[in-house]
Amino acid sequence: MGRVAVAMSGGVDSSTASAILKDEGYEVIGLTMHLWDQTQDGKGTFGRCCSPEDIHDARRVADQIGIPHYVINLRKPFEEEVVDYFVEEYLRGRTPNPCVRCNDRIKFGYLLRKAEELGAKALATGHYARIELDDPGKKRPKRYLLRRGRDLNKDQSYFLFTITQEQMSKVFFPLGEKSKAEVRKQALRLGLRVAQKSESQEICFIPDDDYRRFMETRKPREFSKPGEIINRQGKVMGLHRGLYSYTIGQRRGLGISAPHPHYVLELDVERNRIVAGREEELMAQGLVAGGVNWISFPKLDREVEALVQIRYRHPGAPAVLFPLEGGKVKVHFTIPQRSITPGQAAVFYQGDEVLGGGWIEKAL
């Protein structure tokens, strides 16, 4: 079957994925990334991904399954490409998605490369998503497609939209057809020690999920610069204690006394101002996305209908996609959407197929 490397996070998903591949007859090598030194920010609880305990768990599972296991130190690239990106995005008044970035640059970048160097034909991860090779014969060239995981509640395709054709030819998602419940059952059946391990959705490098304190420690000057809160008409409504504590759609902490509740509409970095408004003003008809990656086809040359997700847990909204200059995309929603946030990922679906996705630049 050949040699396959598995990105083992120490969690039940990647652990089960490793066991499945070994059962199928692959020569499996477990790789756990060391991404962040979690002792450097003092104590605190971290999201489950690549902490020392996770590395330990992954190694023990590898021992249990009977596969070699290596820890791949990627602290420097992670700091530069994920953590610095995270901080920079906030400083630009955007809300970043570091997990997409980690998948893009670290997992399918550095780690995939490491897998190749180890002579593996592919890198497998425990993502709930599916890769399918669409081979229409002589009509069109072959193309890899990305589909949602069969368990729609666990589907993680949203985080994978940057994956390229070349990467897809060397990536496996063994859990794509399974439900989370099935995976846990299988883990228990195999007696994997992590079968009962709980999940965590928090960001792996931020202690206690307190991103504000994280930013404050790194950029204290910028973080606590007070400024004005104005409404769309330009009227000053109050003061904020530092732009980066706020995110689009946020209501708490504005300290505005007004007859209607007010929400953050926009972060104006240049003038260190927050634009706030009523709930109706949070709605937008469309958005512009940049840095777009197309999966189902090489590029967008005409309008296309799609279901667009603007957050991970967003149910998706029907829209029409228009190609813009420079590879950007205009998304026009059938029904206005709430809290379209620059910096977040907009992912375009048709059914369970991921057409592609991009990074939100602005709401329209």
Place this chain on the structure above:
Amino acid sequence: MRRVYLDHNATTPVHPEVLEAMMPFFQDQFGNASSIHWAGREVKKYLDDAREKVAALLNATPEEVIFTGCGTESDNMAIKGVAYALQDKGRHIITTEVEHHAVFHTCQFLEKAGFEVTYLPVDSDGLIDLEKLRLSIKNQTILITIMFANNETGTVFPVQEIGEMARGKGVIFHTDAIQAVGKLPIDLKQLPVDILSLSGHKLYAPKGIGAQYIRAGTKLTSLIHGGGQERNRRAGTENIPYIIGLGKASEIAQRDFQGRREHLLALRERLHRGIINRIPHVKLNGHPTKRLPNTLNLSFLYIEGESLLLNLDLEGIAVSSGSACTSGSLEPSHVLLAMGIPHEIAQSAIRLSLGWSNTQEDVDYVVEVLPRIVQRLRDISPLYQKRVSRSK
């Protein structure tokens, strides 16, 4: 799949004679050496024997040899021990930039405690400039701690000259000889060394036992206080089986010294030749001749040492990059960087260290397997592609 172990500088297997010598002392002769009854007395005799054997290997007197828990403890004891004992006389310590972390981190610890430490730089072969050493010694200098031979490159330091200089200035000289003991001749009647540290598991004895040579009259504050064992230098009930093991290992090292040395040199030469004959762009790190007979540190240009290591592991070959204690860090070895070796070249280094049980077949297997791994990694290396296209 064949397994070849080429990481003897990280650790060595216990010699069969050593294991055999240790066995009676777990259940049959298990006494506490400090007890006055038969159980203690019987064991005390063997303890004294073992001490004599270690002393004989170093041409020292048994009174000058004490046993510790490991080589790292010996280093700690020597450095902290002298620092605390002589801190009223002065607070300056001299060492090098290429010491093992057991010495390096201990010095850093003392810096935080208010001591001043000079870290002497090394040249491209990994050796210090003796003149720089001479100029660094001042009135407040109480200790010079410089390794006998480097664990990563094998480079051997001029211990005789360093010792003479230290003695001339009345400064205590400690040497971490953990890699050198058993591989190089050490005669402490000739060498002007005051304290010498050694480790069992580099000498075909088990892990968890070390020893320290302390020249008579040297002042040293103990690290571990308690029942007064080891002449009040290092408390703790003596680890008899392991001490016996170390004694036996020392005896064997002395007995087989010449044979081992020749064997290692021949194998290393075969390995080195085999590699450079089949693989281009390979660089030796360390002094070409003043080097431990078993150590070969090579940089394979244009690829990453870590990838090479993992690939070799998958083929059953055990080597290391950087020292064992620091692997898992992406930074290339501090030793190679201190030698002025450029980052990418240091990053592409691996260390092969032979042992007494390696055979020609082991070496030939490595020489057969290595070239195709290196070529495969170079084929997907952007650095290599650039180089290849440049030379077209």
